[in-house]
Every structure is written in structure tokens, then in C-alpha cells.
Amino acid sequence: MTDKDIREGLDIAKKYGVATACVKPYAIPMARKALEGSGVLVCPVIGFPHGNSTTEVKVFEADAAAAAGGKEIDMVINIGKALGGDWDYVSDEINQVNEAVTKHGAILKVIFENDYLQDSHIIRLCQICSDVGVAFVKTSSGYGFVKQDNGFYTYHGATVPHLKLMRQHSKPEVQIKAAGGVRTLDDLLHVMSLGVTRIGATATVAIMEEAHRKEETQSVA
DSSP states (O other), X not given: OOHHHHHHHHHHHHHHTOSEEEEOGGGHHHXXXXXXXXXXXXXXXXSTXXXXXXXXXXXXXXXXXXHTXXXXXXXXXXXXXXXXXXXXXXXXXXXXHHHHHHTTTOEEEEEOOGXXXXXXXXXXHHHXXXXXXXXXXXXXXXXXXXXXXXXXXXXXXXXXXXXXXXXHHSOTTSEEEEESSOOSHHHHHHHHHTTOOEEEOSOHHHHHHHHHHHHHHHHHO
């Protein structure tokens, strides 16, 4: 993705008045300038997309991103540590990154990468994030492709069973972000009915244009 691509995405975010625009950390100044006065917040990603950085690096990244003007920080957990059951490591990392973010007045969204996880992992992560007090738990990065027995790779993103599980096992004040697979207005409305309050989507234009058409039709009727 080039700077030109990023600017085009920022223009879309500004045009439709979405909640945030997710950007690479280096693009925070560009995003702040492009979105100034729009009400759209800058959302840099940390440890993205695979979550393999050390805790120290993630904390440094998160602190720098929030200090530079990132208002919502999306951080990928150490997926291998979660799969291996090293919950002390996972919990400590989430807590440290959350502290680095919130001291600047920003909030943290924790990306699980559900395609790799069993239900038991998702439940435990929701409990940890609730105990730490993060703002959001998020299904996916968009890069969690899983190799199948036939050699092909699949990616599901936000699924209904996982969204229900995350809502059920997170405290009420922890919000749910669905990322991946939400491509239409009907998809959006359905996941919202499950308790999702934020959507990460590449189909923003299609969804918002569909919403506008529906609103116009209803106003005429």
C-alpha cells in the first residue's frame, strides 16, 4: 500500500464520517493532517499483522503511536503464546500495552486472530481483556490465513459463533469489533444485533452507499 493508497482511504473515511481510519504507524502524521476537523479518529496498528514482536517492542510502538496522535490503537496478541497456554505472558503483554496507550488518553483494541484459535482460547482472552480493562476486543487482523490439509489457505474473519462467544464472555463495558467478512449493510446490521459496536471493513464505500440509498428510500416512503 503506497502513500497514495493511504490518502485515498483517508478521503473515503472523511467522506463517510466513519469512526476511525486504520493506518500504519508511520502514516499517523499524514492521517492526522488529512482527517483534521472531520471527527474521524486515527487508529494505528501495533505488532501487525502477526503479533510476533516482543512485549517491549509493542509497548514502545504503542507509546509512540499514542503520543503521535493515535487515538485508538489496534494491537495483535502473541498468538503462539495464546495457543501454547502461556496466559501470564499474554495477560502481562496486554496490560503493559494498555497502560502505554491509556496514559496518553487513547484506547486499546486487542486483536485475537480467531481463525487460529479454539473457543477455549477466545473465552480466556475475553476474560483477560475484561480484567485488564481494555476498550475493545477484535476478531481478526485480516491476515490470518490458515493452511488446510489440501494445501489451500482459508480465512473466515468475524463469524457469528465467535462474535456471540466474545460478547458472552467479555464484560459489558468491553466493546466488540468485527473485522473480516462484513461486506454488506445486511452483514453489518446482523453483527450489530449480536452486540458488535464497531466494524473493520474494506467494503466501506459499498456499505455506506447502500445505507444512504436505504435511508433515501425510507424518507421518500
